[in-house]
Amino acid sequence: MAVRYRYPSTMDLVEDYDYYDNLTLNYSYEDYHTVCEKADVRSFAGLFLPVVYSVCVAVGLAGNSLVLSVYAYRLRRTMMDAFLVHLAVADLLLLLTLPFWAADAARGWELGLPLCKLVSACYTINFTCCMLLLACVSIDRYLASIRAEGRNQGRLGRVFTRAHYGKVCLGVWAVAFLLGLPDLLFSTVSKTSGRRVCLAVYPPSLAQEVKACLEMVEVLLGFLVPLLVMAWCYFNVGRALGRLPVESRGRRLSAIRVLLVVVGVFVVTQLPYNAVKICRAMDSTYTLVTHCGVSKALDRVAQVTESLALTHCCLNPLLYAFLGSSFRKHVLKAAKAFGGRTRRREEQAVEMSFNNSHSASQETSAFSI
Structure with missing residues (x-):
């Protein structure tokens, strides 16, 4: 049966497997069918992943919760506001799956099959959705630069409007759900090396090429397409900033630095992961890795x-x-509004207490602080 790997959220990535090592014409003991024992890799994952995931959950929940609380109650949202809200939701849902994978790395999967399917699908859906929403944010910034210059936005500008932001976000979630559907259908709990693991196991009718194709589609929609869209959009935004008057040079350079940081962080964080996914997909098809150490x-x-x-x-x-x-x-408006509501509640509480203690005097009952 074909096994689809999810890296490195589950211990299926480090299961023992049989391999042929050092195949030559001169036979030796190294040429016999042996087992690649990966207990040391499992130990590394059991220590490394829970620590990293705990930090990600603590920091990510705080930041994304603040974004969601600020933007969620705005009545007139722009496209940028809508994308940031959906991005914060996707980030939060993705972060909420990490405690399950941390427990899985430390002790194995002990939470049953339904939760295995749900958490696996939620992980893939929200990870892909985050990447696609980043591409949508870059398109919105590109269109904003065109509007600032008074140029025609074309068909893209007619789609990315406040009237259609719900349809755009729904389309992004639909694409992400389709990519997470295989995990929902084929994830199962298996026992490997004395411990239970949650992983996607495909039936024999689905060939290795199908599994590799799914991995490549995830790389395409979760990395290459967002990267190309971001690079093209932010390049044009940078050109528009370059056409600003000379007196705006400081603001222009600051904005360009922000764009470079955004693209640079995306490449640094996502490129290594997707390069490994491509290697895994090629290995599952052509069996490139035959050495246990590798x-x-x-x-x-x-x-x-x-x-x-x-x-x-x-x-x-x-x-x-x-x-x-x-x-x-x-944030400042929300803080002021919260502070105003808090002060009003305090004033009402003080007034009520004052009125109750001086209810005999009609003159003091109308006194407020």
Whole structure:
């Protein structure tokens, strides 16, 4: 049966497997069918993943919850506001799956089959949705630069409007759900090396090429397409900033630095992880890795690179919300509104207490602080 790997969220990545090592014409004991024992890789995952996932959950929940609380109650949302809200929701749902994978790395999967399917699908859906929403944010910034220059936005501008933001976000979630559907259907709990693991196991009718094709589609929609869209959009935004008057040079350079940081962080966090996914897909099709040591090294690299990719959930609020002046204004307004409500409640409480203690005097009953 074909096994589809999810790196490195489950211990299926480090299961023992049979391999042929050092095949030559001169036969030796190394040429016999042996087992690649990966207990050391499992031990590394049991220590490394829970620590990294705990940090991601703590930081990511705080930042994305703040973004969601600020934007959720705005009545007149822009496209940017809508994308940031959906991005925060996807980040939060993805982060909520990490405690399950941390427990799985430390002790194995002990939570049953239904939760295995749900958590596996939720992980893939929200990870893909985050990447696609980042592409939508870059398109919105590109269209904003066109509007600022008074140029025609074309067909893209007619789609990315406030009237259609619900349809755009729904389309993004639909694509992400389709990519997560195989995990929902084929994830199962298996016993490997004395412990239970949650992984996707495909029936024999689905060939290795189908499994590799799914991995490549995830790389395409979860990395290559968002990267190309971001690079093209932000390149054009940079050109538009370059046409600003000379007196705006300081603001222009600051904005360009922000764009470079956004693209750079995306490449640094996502490129290693997707490169490993491509290697895994090619290995599942052509059996490229036949040496136990290489397989162990690839497992550890997979664990580290996916952990690095998950840090983007913590960085999204900083890159796309906290750096924006509009978000800071919304935070200040929300803080003032919260402070005003708190003061009014305190005034009402003090007034009620004062009136109760002086109910005999009509003159003091109308006194308020």
